[in-house]
Amino acid sequence: DTGVSQNPRHKITKRGQNVTFRCDPISEHNRLYWYRQTLGQGPEFLTYFQNEAQLEKSRLLSDRFSAERPKGSFSTLEIQRTEQGDSAMYLCASSYPTGGAGETQYFGPGTRLLVL
Amino acid sequence: DAKTTQPPSMDCAEGRAANLPCNHSTISGNEYVYWYRQIHSQGPQYIIHGLKNNETNEMASLIITEDRKSSTLILPHATLRDTAVYYCIVRSRDDKIIFGKGTRLHILP
DSSP, X not given: OOOOEEEOSEEEEOTTOOEEXXXXXXXXXXXXXXXXXXXXXXXXXXXXXXXXXXXXXXXTSOTTEEEEOTTSSOEEEEESSOOGGGOEEEEEEEXXXXXXXXXXXXXOOOEEEEEO | OOSOBOOSEEEEETTSOEEEEXXXXXXXXXXXXXXXXXXXXXXXXXXXXXXXXXXXXXSOEEEEOTTSSEEEEEESSOOGGGXXXXXXXXXXXXXXXXXXXXXXXXXXX
């Protein structure tokens, strides 16, 4: 078990460019979550998948953001026409339902985005 | 909004027990108390969680009051590597996590 991995770890882009991040969850975890964290704040929920189905999206997820999990394994988060306000750490987490014991999300190291 | 209240910061001497309090007076019967921590520039790390009973693992102990309106995370022998932001979270079993601002714990040498 290698944990949740995210790529790239850092991304610098110019305003208006598109960027795509990838998340590889822990194997056999069927739930995958995306969060965003700005400086000095706790992470904020963006969206989550159960297998390949996107079940919930936050109001933070504007129409410039799109997330996919085509085969129920890895996921991508794309931001189109980036803005300086998109600069943040993008975190991915995965989990597996454990019945009555509570479901624990395990986080990846994050992708830090800087929009110039 | 986060359903928990935590002090913004705390200090603890290295080698001593760090006791981090959390108030969650509106917790529902099916909601768990989770603790995560985030070391600078890393993703949040799961520490422990519980429903009603006190819990202990290799990292920490979680003490939940009988009325479940508050809890305390205990790091028994704090080290410099425990310096981090600690988040207390209340959530249903399979719900998304709503983070507050957490407690910034400083371990003093």
